[in-house]
Amino acid sequence: MPTVKQLFRRKPVPEMSAESGADTGGSELARSIGLFQLSMFGVGATIGTGIFFVLSQAVPVAGPAVIISFVIAGTVAGLTAVCYAELASAVPVSGSSYSYAYATLGELPAVGVAACLLLEYGVSAAAVAVGWSEYINALVDNLFGVALPDSLSQAPEQGGVFNLPAVLLVLLCTLLLIRGTSESAKTNAIMVLIKITVLLMFIVIGIGGWNSANLEPFAPFGLAGITSAAGIIFFSYIGLDAVSTAGEEVKDPRRTLPLAILIALVVVTTLYIAVSVVAVAAQKYTDFEGQEAGLAAILEDVTGSSWPGTVLAAGAVISIFSVTLVVIYGQTRILFAMSRDGMLPELFHKVNPRTLTPVPNTIIVAVVIALLAGLIPINFLAEMTSIGTLVAFLVVSIGVMVLRRTHPELPRGFKVPFYPVTPVLSIAGSLWIILDLRAVTIWVFLIWVSVALVWYFLYGFKHSHLGRHEHVGLIHD
Template sequence: MKNIFRTKPIESLLAETKGKDGLSKVLGSFELTMLGIGAIIGTGIFVLTGIAAANYSGPALVISFIIAGLACGFAALCYAEIAAMVPVAGSAYTYGYAALGEFWAWIIGWDLILEYAFAIGTVAIGWSGYFTSIVADLGLKLPTAITKAPFEGGLINLPAVAILVVITGILVAGVKQSATTNNIIVAIKLAVVLLFIVLGVSHVNTANWHPFMPYGWKGVFSGASVIFFAYIGFDAVSTAAEEVRNPQKDLPRGIIASLIICTVLYIVVSAILTGMVPYLKFKETAAPVAFALQQVGINWGSALVSVGAICGLTSVLIVMMFGQTRILFAMSRDGLLPRVFGHVDQRFHTPVKSTLLVGIITMIVAGFTPIGVVSELTNVGTLAAFIIVSASVIVLRKKEPDRPRTFKVPFSPVTPVLSMAACAFLIFNLQKITLVRFAVWLVIGLVLYFVYGYKHSTVSGDNSIDESAM
């Protein structure tokens, strides 16, 4: 069974990107940065800020964002080095295959499938909430039966399903079209976030920041674990590595630039938000930014923010679903999942079958699952992926020290170790039930790997077993 630790040579990974099942190279650093912002700025600001402030951090939400941002910063540096060195679809799954071996690649790939499926579900549910609010403002109240999951008193969250149908169609059409659509939407939502900052800063009441840390440091750390969901965007940037024109330069720029821009915006918005409205009031809403403006009487601004939130969450859906399809595509191309999903359509030059499968699965998640369950499952998956990527940097530095690296993690191996420690710390601050659900998912994945993936892997084992990865 030691063949489960067989690695896939980087040369083999790179060679696959040039065949008929390789993806078109159409993205530059600007598109990558916009993809990152598209994924990062969305649910974190427009949905989860209220949940985290009311239930975990209080006004100390600012500190929670700083903690989560630091953990992501360490991980982003690791992603930047390895993505530039191995510009292949699959993100952490592919990096784990090259550095740690097939078994760990499967674990993280299976983990990423969970991460993205539930991330997409969370965002689609948030999108539905804002859409329902806007429709209600126009005088049309949609019935609970078609706007809530069965566990929340409804039958199906139909708006969440409908937007995923649209996003699936956009992604089938092609990556260039998807990137262009994303660029336009990101520009709109950045304008809305800046508008909120301008309108809200003059309505900050410093009395609302007292008590600053009502739930103590435990609440701050738990809040950081919850809003960590907001930062998974740069992982999605790395899933596009195979479709980048100059990955050695553009990938590090896109990953790091998007993280810096979004972290600054998160800190500023969370400070203003908790200064405008007492933190406990956010228990009353799933749309905290629009709610805050309503509370201070800026109803027209609230309406604009709701429209911006719809745009923001739409761009998150585009990038998240894009990332999910590329991971499924990479795992299928390697034979660990049915090869049919690793096929590139010759008309659209996209993995159409994997895109349709992801679309169907996420529609089921968004239509029938409560938001509290899906968001925390996403966080544990993201944090586990970051740990694997950070470990891969250390291993590849040892295994292939002479391989060219256009970007190097500073102070390695200290920085990757700090990344792993920070992510592990945040995992243990999640709810126990979340960790139990995650463990069950991994057990299901292990059964699937040994029943199917191990036997159908395209890696020969004879040529690629590397004892150092064990």
């Protein structure tokens, strides 16, 4: 039986940095991503369908004070983002929170975090692909009056046979990722700029419908409504951590990683707050409940025309494509880091010598996600991504404090301001939202993590590269 010391053995940060070539400029993967492209990774993974549709859920709960809810949710996300920024600059490797947990908390907690990341990235990729299928179908119907039959656009449980558009989206993203990281980053940057333009269009046109009377009463449901809406809105900020999965493909990672996280945070928060202000000023808060495609409906009222609905549907289609691309990318890099550590078979660590991308890893991830997206309605699994993400956030905030104590000498391109208050508040914010989730979600999550730990005891512990080092040390002794 493994000892407690073995279960919580930590991977030395200098060894991680050496593997990734953080200080030498070398890496098993191609270092081709600059600051702008990496910032767009963060924005692309965060701005999904959430902002296009979350107002219809949040405004009926908070009223016009939903503006404050966006600020609160952005603050909680921001607290975690700055924790990610410090760890990314101190441990600039692939693997995101998995690698940070390995360096600060130990091997067993790292595997538990990896299970969380599989939910956040793998399952959410399938969920958003299903969403993309709905919007692409609606857009094609609006433009050409043609729609795919339910048999080819719904999962079996929903009366269909196979969700073809969802699978095609995963295929397109996979082809881009196999082609090369640089090409994927450029494509993502273009799509992100388009969806930012769509949101700016909403702000500029929507402000023409400003009516101060719509802002009264400002907080009809009091503080309870504001905080409840903040919990709903928080999930529109998930995705900022995707930046940290690119640690080994970034130029000058100790500087670029934290800067990209902070830039993405500022861009996303500014856009979200501006959109919410314009939306509640242009439409009475009582009209949001049950409203589908709320932003489109507001612009149609302001302009008296139906074209905004088509434009915003196109924006949602591009938005989801961008999210899916970055999320699949993030999943493959986490599995890449785990395989290098011996937690998964070596196949996930193999890199194509020409493109310097983990091709077998990417294909396996794509097949699994495509099957989920094509055959299963993802509603409940989408909720599971939330708790996986929040637990990963918790670990990162704890990791900042542990690394400050165990490795104060490490070079850091960024340091969390107001330490230790900031990580403590980040932990409190994540716990607050977790406790607001349904009990069944928490129980299923615990079962899922237990399955991952069984895998660790059956495979990971025996194949751990750290364990091999220990064994060699015992032989030498």
